[in-house]
Amino acid sequence: MISLAGRDILHAWGKFIFTGIGLGLLIGVTLTMAGVYRGMVDDGKVLLDNSGADLWVVQKDTLGPYAESSSIPDDLWRSIRTMPGVAQAANVTYLTMQVGKGDADVRAMVVGITAGEPGVPGWPPHLVAGRQITRGHYEAVADRATGVRLGDVLSIRRNRYVVVGLAHRMVSSSGDPMVFIPLKDAQEAQFLKDNDAILMQRRRTGANPAFNRPGVPDLLDAVIDSQTGNSYVNAVLVRIRPGFTPQEVAEPIRRWKRLTVYDRAQMEEILIGKLIATSARQIGMFLVILALVSAAIVAFIIYTLTMDKIREIAVLKLIGTRNRTIASMIIQQSLVLGVIGFVVGKITATFAAPLFPKYVLLVPIDSVVGFFAVLAICVLSSLIAIRMALAVDPAEAIG
Amino acid sequence: MGSRGIRIDNLSKRFGAGDTAVLALKDVNMQVAPGEVVGLIGPSGSGKSTLLKCLGAVIDPTSGRMTLDDTVIYDDGWKVRDLRALRRDRIGFVFQAPYLIPFLDATDNVALLPMLAGVPNEEARRRAGELLAALDVQHRALAMPAQLSGGEQQRVAIARGLVNRPPVILADEPTAPLDSQRAMAVIRILNDMARRFETAIIVVTHDEKIIPTFRRIYHIRDGVTHEEAGEGRSPG
Numbered sequence: 001m002i003s004l005a006g007r008d009i010l011h012a013w014g015k016f017i018f019t020g021i022g023l024g025l026l027i028g029v030t031l032t033m034a035g036v037y038r039g040m041v042d043d044g045k046v047l048l049d050n051s052g053a054d055l056w057v058v059q060k061d062t063l064g065p066y067a068e069s070s071s072i073p074d075d076l077w078r079s080i081r082t083m084p085g086v087a088q089a090a091n092v093t094y095l096t097m098q099v100g101k102g103d104a105d106v107r108a109m110v111v112g113i114t115a116g117e118p119g120v121p122g123w124p125p126h127l128v129a130g131r132q133i134t135r136g137h138y139e140a141v142a143d144r145a146t147g148v149r150l151g152d153v154l155s156i157r158r159n160r161y162v163v164v165g166l167a168h169r170m171v172s173s174s175g176d177p178m179v180f181i182p183l184k185d186a187q188e189a190q191f192l193k194d195n196d197a198i199l200m201q202r203r204r205t206g207a208n209p210a211f212n213r214p215g216v217p218d219l220l221d222a223v224i225d226s227q228t229g230n231s232y233v234n235a236v237l238v239r240i241r242p243g244f245t246p247q248e249v250a251e252p253i254r255r256w257k258r259l260t261v262y263d264r265a266q267m268e269e270i271l272i273g274k275l276i277a278t279s280a281r282q283i284g285m286f287l288v289i290l291a292l293v294s295a296a297i298v299a300f301i302i303y304t305l306t307m308d309k310i311r312e313i314a315v316l317k318l319i320g321t322r323n324r325t326i327a328s329m330i331i332q333q334s335l336v337l338g339v340i341g342f343v344v345g346k347i348t349a350t351f352a353a354p355l356f357p358k359y360v361l362l363v364p365i366d367s368v369v370g371f372f373a374v375l376a377i378c379v380l381s382s383l384i385a386i387r388m389a390l391a392v393d394p395a396e397a398i399g
Numbered sequence: 400m401g402s403r404g405i406r407i408d409n410l411s412k413r414f415g416a417g418d419t420a421v422l423a424l425k426d427v428n429m430q431v432a433p434g435e436v437v438g439l440i441g442p443s444g445s446g447k448s449t450l451l452k453c454l455g456a457v458i459d460p461t462s463g464r465m466t467l468d469d470t471v472i473y474d475d476g477w478k479v480r481d482l483r484a485l486r487r488d489r490i491g492f493v494f495q496a497p498y499l500i501p502f503l504d505a506t507d508n509v510a511l512l513p514m515l516a517g518v519p520n521e522e523a524r525r526r527a528g529e530l531l532a533a534l535d536v537q538h539r540a541l542a543m544p545a546q547l548s549g550g551e552q553q554r555v556a557i558a559r560g561l562v563n564r565p566p567v568i569l570a571d572e573p574t575a576p577l578d579s580q581r582a583m584a585v586i587r588i589l590n591d592m593a594r595r596f597e598t599a600i601i602v603v604t605h606d607e608k609i610i611p612t613f614r615r616i617y618h619i620r621d622g623v624t625h626e627e628a629g630e631g632r633s634p635g
Contacts, residue, residue: 001514001515001520002503002507002510002511002514002520004500004502004503007502007503007507008502010502011501011502011543012502311498312498312500312501315494315498315500316500317483318455318457318486318492319486319487319492319511319512319515319559320483320484320486320487320488320512320515320516321483321487321515322483322515325515393457394457394486395452395457395458397492397494397498398448398451398452398455398457398492398494398571
């Protein structure tokens with residue numbers, strides 16, 4: 001038996017190809033949207049991987065340091081370091097801001113890393129160019145996505161930092177590239193005010209008789225000094241010793257230090273389950289709408305193609321063609337349209353993904369699921385046309 | 400005359416019920432022998448199409464009896480379980496317009512019927528080729544319908560009607576879109592094919608040019624038929 005669907009497609013190939021391309025662009029957008037979601041999840045995982053931490057110690061009852069603000073004293077790491085099972089503990093600060101780059105600026109997450117050596121939690125684990133920070137002030141390591149080169153100067157608040165190293169895929173959970181600077185500089189940057197604000201605060205403190213006592217001349221200086229300094233960090237990153245489980249190490253810290261401690265699984269849940277949950281739902285809605293639009297388009301096209309053949313279908317039925325042969329012809333055409341659309345969509349998504357400003361991750365399983373979803377949509381969409389074709393009265397061929 | 404070919408006894412068809420019922424066919428009797436071509440003529444609304452649809456197993460008659468090559472196919476109810484197979488294997492159709500499948504070439508338009516009946520593709524195409532040759536369109540065997548002239552299309556449509564060697568062919572206004580010369584050519588072909596394949600052919604027509612070519616004519620008016628002898632002129 002000859003393939004009626006195949007012959008019809010070959011006869012009207014232009015119609016199928018161009019319709020398939022149009023459908024493919026829509027499928028391409030759908031695959032890219034899925035890639036955007038995957039990219040957001042991957043950004044969150046990369047952030048956790050690159051921190052080099054097994055535990056995140058943050059302010060009690062907060063979801064810090066990524067999903068909520070967290071503030072803990074910067075000397076706390078010493079006592080955490082002495083807890084059982086702790087191999088390394090390091091302060092870290094995170095501050096998302098506009099970083100000056102020449103006349104322009106770039107959105108970045110500024111990470112304050114403690115003095116030490118590569119391998120300390122919080123440090124960029126590997127560089128693609130240059131070196132790690134070796135000086136206590138005014139050096140920076142930046143992700144390539146910031147667009148800076150070695151030797152460029154970045155402006156953070158009032159200070160300037162020379163880029164000494166470049167990293168790759170060091171991003172925040174929202175996909176902003178990271179800029180690493182020394183911890184002390186980062187602490188200062190978090191609370192650094194402009195000169196007018198400092199003068200006004202000094203004046204206000206001096207006018208307060210509680211701080212400006214005639215008999216205690218050093219009190220005012222001490223208060224002002226405490227107001228302008230910052231002895232807090234956002235979190236302490238902990239790496240645990242081999243042989244210890246995260247729960248074994250985290251529990252004593254929670255109990256004795258009265259802090260909140262998250263392990264890797266909990267932090268992933270915060271980043272993926274809470275921080276990007278709304279965005280994920282948003283993308284999910286888009287995927288549903290795009291799937292419905294694709295289904296509507298396929299249904300409309302197949303319906304129209306079938307309507308164009310109504311007389312031929314009546315003749316086919318009159319001369320004894322079985323209903324299943326006619327239904328099979330319509331389904332096959334719908335599936336071919338879906339396959340053309342998927343191939344075009346996959347190619348479109350693959351070439352378009354790198355052009356997006358944020359990371360778009362196309363994973364094979366999404367393509368596989370997408371392929372079968374497209375086929376299912378095509379079969380479902382052809383049901384209306386099949387129903388109409390089967391309702392055609394063979395007597396219409398006679399007149 | 401035996402009951403080979405097609406024989407119809409007291410066939411009636413009623414549409415609707417009660418006060419609104421319309422009796423479209425009233426005790427129609429007709430017999431067409433193998434190799435014979437008869438005309439079925441009548442004004443619009445006389446019941447020609449209804450009779451053709453009943454004969455073609457497209458609609459159900461209300462009562463009566465139909466015999467096809469000694470086999471009763473309807474006797475106050477269908478005696479054949481698969482009407483689709485009956486239409487495919489034992490009744491040939493030729494329409495006013497050729498209604499060829501536009502995405503199949505001339506050979507496959509003809510070969511499709513035997514293929515639908517389960518005949519292997521090669522055998523079906525061989526049969527189609529033979530018929531196209533008999534109808535003198537073998538040189539257009541690989542042409543698509545859009546590339547064929549009106550006359551060529553109609554000959555391919557006749558070949559399609561004949562390919563399963565049905566005992567009867569129902570031709571609905573087969574010459575309507577054609578000029579006199581081509582209309583006569585189609586009638587000549589139908590006569591040749593009827594003799595050659597021992598097929599009974601019923602031609603529904605309004606066409607005054609071809610009516611004198613029939614040896615027997617069935618007139619139908621208000622659902623009632625009566626038979627008369629035709630002139631039986633040669634179509635040339």
